[in-house]
Amino acid sequence: xxxxxxxxxxxxxxxxxxxxxxxxxxxxxxxxxxxxxxxxxxxxxxxxxxxxxxxxxxxxxxxxxxxxxxxxxxxxxxxxxxxxxxxxxxxxxxxxxxxxxxxxxxxxxxxxxxxxxxxxxxxxxxxxxxxxxxxxxxxxxxxxxxxxxxxxxxxxxxxxxxxxxxxxxxxxxxxxxxxxxxxxxxxxxxxxxxxxxxxxxxxxxxxxxxxxxxxxxxxxxxxxxxxxxxxxxxxxxxxxxxxxxxxxxxxxxxxxxxxxxxxxxxxxxxxxxxxxxxxxxxxxxxxxx
Amino acid sequence: xxxxxxxxxxxxxxxxxxxxxxxxxxxxxxxxxxxxxxxxxxxxxxxxxxxxxxxxxxxxxxxxxxxxxxxxxxxxxxxxxxxxxxxxxxxxxxxxxxxxxxxxxxxxxxxxxxxxxxxxxxxxxxxxxxxxxxxxxxxxxxxxxxxxxxxxxxxxxxxxxxxxxxxxxxxxxxxxxxxxxxxxxxxxxxxxxxxxxxxxxxxxxxxxxxxxxxxxxxxxxxxxxxxxxxxxxxxxxxxxxxxxxxxxxxxxxxxxxxxxxxxxxxxxxxxxxxxxxxxxxxxxxxxxxxxxxxxxxxxxxxxxxxxxxxxxxxxxxxxxxxxxxxxxxxxxxxxxxxxxxxxxxxxxxxxxxxxxxxxxxxxxxxxxxxxxxxxxxxxxxxxxxxxxxxxxxxxxxxxxxxxxxxxxxxxxxx
Numbered sequence: 001x002x003x004x005x006x007x008x009x010x011x012x013x014x015x016x017x018x019x020x021x022x023x024x025x026x027x028x029x030x031x032x033x034x035x036x037x038x039x040x041x042x043x044x045x046x047x048x049x050x051x052x053x054x055x056x057x058x059x060x061x062x063x064x065x066x067x068x069x070x071x072x073x074x075x076x077x078x079x080x081x082x083x084x085x086x087x088x089x090x091x092x093x094x095x096x097x098x099x100x101x102x103x104x105x106x107x108x109x110x111x112x113x114x115x116x117x118x119x120x121x122x123x124x125x126x127x128x129x130x131x132x133x134x135x136x137x138x139x140x141x142x143x144x145x146x147x148x149x150x151x152x153x154x155x156x157x158x159x160x161x162x163x164x165x166x167x168x169x170x171x172x173x174x175x176x177x178x179x180x181x182x183x184x185x186x187x188x189x190x191x192x193x194x195x196x197x198x199x200x201x202x203x204x205x206x207x208x209x210x211x212x213x214x215x216x217x218x219x220x221x222x223x224x225x226x227x228x229x230x231x232x233x234x235x236x237x238x239x240x241x242x243x244x245x246x247x248x249x250x251x252x253x254x255x256x257x258x259x260x261x262x263x264x265x266x267x268x269x270x271x272x273x274x275x276x277x278x279x280x281x282x283x284x285x286x287x288x289x
Numbered sequence: 290x291x292x293x294x295x296x297x298x299x300x301x302x303x304x305x306x307x308x309x310x311x312x313x314x315x316x317x318x319x320x321x322x323x324x325x326x327x328x329x330x331x332x333x334x335x336x337x338x339x340x341x342x343x344x345x346x347x348x349x350x351x352x353x354x355x356x357x358x359x360x361x362x363x364x365x366x367x368x369x370x371x372x373x374x375x376x377x378x379x380x381x382x383x384x385x386x387x388x389x390x391x392x393x394x395x396x397x398x399x400x401x402x403x404x405x406x407x408x409x410x411x412x413x414x415x416x417x418x419x420x421x422x423x424x425x426x427x428x429x430x431x432x433x434x435x436x437x438x439x440x441x442x443x444x445x446x447x448x449x450x451x452x453x454x455x456x457x458x459x460x461x462x463x464x465x466x467x468x469x470x471x472x473x474x475x476x477x478x479x480x481x482x483x484x485x486x487x488x489x490x491x492x493x494x495x496x497x498x499x500x501x502x503x504x505x506x507x508x509x510x511x512x513x514x515x516x517x518x519x520x521x522x523x524x525x526x527x528x529x530x531x532x533x534x535x536x537x538x539x540x541x542x543x544x545x546x547x548x549x550x551x552x553x554x555x556x557x558x559x560x561x562x563x564x565x566x567x568x569x570x571x572x573x574x575x576x577x578x579x580x581x582x583x584x585x586x587x588x589x590x591x592x593x594x595x596x597x598x599x600x601x602x603x604x605x606x607x608x609x610x611x612x613x614x615x616x617x618x619x620x621x622x623x624x625x626x627x628x629x630x631x632x633x634x635x636x637x638x639x640x641x642x643x644x645x646x647x648x649x650x651x652x653x654x655x656x657x658x659x660x661x662x663x664x665x666x667x668x669x670x671x672x673x674x675x676x677x678x679x680x681x682x683x684x685x686x687x688x689x690x691x692x693x694x695x696x697x698x699x700x701x702x703x
Contacts, residue, residue: 003523010515108340117345117562118539120570123547130549139547142515211547212512213539213569217342221510256507256516261479264508 002135007257008250009138015249016146017207019153019242021222022229024200027156030236031169031193034084035092038099039201040223041106046072046205047214048110051119061124061210068206069199076198080191088190103220110216118215127210145207152203153242160238169193228271234281244282325629327403330374333359333617334402336392336417337432339381342535343409345564347432347609351407352379353601354610357594358617362625372624378402382413389413393420393428403427403630404620407613411435411482421446426632429616432609434482434560436697439658443700445636448659451612451648452582454482456665456692457560458489460580462530464667464685465557466497470528473501474521476541477532477559478509486532486559502526510537514544522550532559539569546573563607566670566680574670574680581668583608583648584681594647605678608648615648651689657696662689 025039049068053059059067083102087094127141160166171179172186180186205219212218229248233240248267255266274282333355337347359375378400382389389408396402397420405421408414409432421428422444429448430438434457438449466473473494477483483506491501502524507517518541521529529550531541538558545556561579585595585605594614598606619639627634640659644652652663667685674680 006519007516010519014513014515111340111344115345115568116340116342117564118536118568120568120573122570122572128547130547132549137549139515141547211543213536213543215536215539215568217536218512222512252513253516257520260505260507260517260520264511 003257006136007253009136010142011250011253012246013138013142013146013249014252015246016149017204017245018225018229018249019245020149020200020207021204022226022233022241022245023153023156023238024197024204025226025230026233026236026238026241027160027200028194028197029230030238031172031197032084032088032190033092033236034088034099034194035096036099036197037096037223038079038102038106039197039226040219041103042072042075042198042201042219043205043208043222044110044214044216044219045075045106046202047121047209047212047218048114048119048205048216049202050206050209051121051214052114054121055119061206064206064209065203069203072202073195073199075202076195077191079198080194084194085190103223107216107220114216116215116217118213121209121214123210141211145211148207150242152200153238156200157238157242225267228267231281232271232274234278234283237281237283240281240283325371326374327630328401330376330401331372331621331624331630332376332378332400332402332404333620334393334396334400334405335377335379335407335613336382336389336396336405336413337379337407337409338384339379341384343384343432345568346562346607347407347409347613349379350598350602350604350606350610351431351613352377353598354606354614355406355617357597357601358614358621361618362621366625370625371628372621372630375621382408382410384410384413386410386412386416390416390420393417394424397421397424397426403632404429406616407431407609409433409609411437414438415442418442418444418447427620427635429620431612431616435485437699439660440697440699443658443697443702445702446632448616448639448654448661450616450661451608452580452665453660454485454489454560455694456582457580458486458493459692459694460665460667460687461557461559461578462490462493463497464687465528465555465578466494466499470555470557471499472524472526473499473528473530473557474524474526475501475504475530475532476507476514476517476521477504478511478534478537479506480509482534483509483532490530490532490559507533507537512536512540514541515548517541518545518548518550522548522554526554528555528557530557530559534560535565538565542569542573542577562609563605563678563680567678571671571674571680575672577670578684579668579670580687581608581666581681581683582663583611584666584668584683585611586679586681587666587683590647611648615644615646618646619644650686653689655693655696658700658702660693660696662693664689665692 028034028036046068050064053064127144130137130139169189172189176186229244233244251266251270255263335352339348380392404427406429408417408430411433414430414433427446429450431450434454436453436455477487487504494501533541556577558577558579566574585591623635623638624630626638639654640656642654650664654661665687666683668681669684671682
């Protein structure tokens with residue numbers, strides 16, 4: 001039984017991180033209808049920037065947690081203004097291809113500059129070690145990452161549903177014409193929302209830095225799991241992304257524990273089942289309304 | 290087409306020596322005489338991963354290592370050098386066997402390569418071995434680990450210079466088990482290399498009187514190892530073996546260090562390169578034991594060469610870089626001895642040759658299977674680095690005979 005609890009906790013800890021990582025993807029799709037394939041690359045950039053900040057400017061983890069999302073927000077704004085914006089009116093496939101191409105460029109650029117074997121990063125002081133209760137234990141950092149992720153997800157959810165800005169953003173995407181008729185500049189909100197989504201990807205990258213390999217390719221496989229999370233949760237649904245994040249974390253942990261060979265397949269079996277039963281995902285599209 | 294030709298100062302030196310030979314009209318059996326070379330020159334092909342996971346540990350810097358060998362060869366023989374014009378051509382196989390295959394063909398046929406060097410990645414390595422056999426041209430593999438190069442796929446023109454998976458298993462699993470690490474759990478990535486490593490390690494652990502409780506396959510690639518590590522700790526083993534490489538290895542070690550196993554269970558790593566330690570930071574790997582084929586700061590001779598390498602690349606060499614130097618140098622020496630670059634004659638002078646150089650200690654090019662046997666080292670990662678790249682403490686030198694064992698019976702040298 002204690003083993004089962006152990007696996008469950010590990011699954012939940014991983015799940016919180018998945019939820020935060022998928023959140024930006026869900027926000028951008030929900031608001032702009034853009035399938036941002038470069039989310040994994042932005043996550044990688046977040047981790048690489050925090051490693052570079054640490055190595056070259058001695059900027060630690062806690063500052064990076066604040067600075068990196070701001071930098072990535074700027075990057076997101078540029079990306080939207082210079083590239084994504086021009087394809088918004090076309091088939092979503094165009095932006096999908098654009099962001100896919102951007103991913104390749106970013107990954108190769110990081111490889112050229114920082115090589116392929118990765119960058120060092122240490123666990124921030126105070127977050128090392130484990131918490132042990134009976135025979136169950138979890139690393140302090142995993143608990144921190146999970147709690148931090150949930151707080152950010154809840155914050156973003158509340159901001160979108162309970163604040164005036166959230167209301168405008170949702171109205172602007174649901175019924176742009178009517179929102180405009182009320183005297184609100186709809187276009188003004190597209191850029192910040194995109195930048196915000198990219199900032200979330202960068203934030204996930206910072207959170208990953210102490211516990212995962214920081215390489216140019218780190219986002220390339222991760223993005224696949226994130227797409228599974230978003231599809232299971234329902235494209236564009238923020239609550240869906242969070243619930244699905246935890247679900248995927250748990251299913252993965254149980255898979256590893258009881259059927260290690262199939263650990264990675266189980267996530268996609270889950271995805272296939274969800275899509276078969278509810279093609280719009282667990283929380284459909286109506287959730288963002 | 291990423292291949293390119295490099296001549297530079299080498300060409301100038303070569304032209305000068307040609308001119309000398311022509312003016313003097315002389316030249317004993319060991320000198321000049323471009324007619325003894327096919328196409329009037331020796332072409333060394335470097336085929337490796339120039340953009341992916343193996344870029345740092347071999348990649349473009351392997352070319353620098355080969356150029357150092359050419360420099361030394363020229364300095365040693367001067368105008369008596371048989372190989373008076375030497376070219377290096379390079380190509381990126383992108384870790385794909387089909388690309389390696391076509392690039393090797395192109396090197397041998399169109400670029401007139403007399404030898405191909407390096408070729409990390411086992412699948413790519415085996416594809417090139419087949420080309421070498423068909424084209425009857427030399428091939429010295431350095432970067433790949435598969436024992437098939439000196440086993441079922443061995444042939445007259447293929448040599449395996451630096452290490453193989455069996456050597457890693459004997460060095461790491463054998464030594465740790467004999468030193469008291471008798472109960473193991475192994476986590477391995479679920480593809481050809483990982484399965485191969487798991488088998489070799491299990492065999493060596495049991496052979497040395499230990500036992501392997503569980504062998505757990507992990508998906509490849511993977512970045513969340515927390516639950517794998519929990520499973521690997523079940524049954525209280527003395528040693529947890531990670532057979533991962535590259536990014537997977539770094540993920541595994543980072544998460545192992547955050548688990549309760551850290552400090553209680555010894556972590557043994559199947560395949561590790563100095564570039565891995567460099568990327569993760571020495572403190573993360575501190576105490577980890579692994580088998581290294583060569584270490585730059587092992588003795589004065591190595592250090593001197595590493596200093597030369599650093600001048601050109603601004604980084605310290607991995608064992609693959611040193612092995613590329615050694616292979617290129619010994620190939621050129623063999624051309625010198627044979628007086629020609631004719632592949633069969635060069636193979637004749639290489640086979641059975643005993644070598645002591647900067648890379649090979651007590652080295653021998655074993656005639657039976659073309660494994661180049663030499664002393665390897667059990668290394669332990671230091672707890673702090675006295676200088677950048679000084680990460681390893683050599684715990685034990687494993688003699689060539691112990692590390693390589695008997696010649697591979699699967700090799701029929703067809």
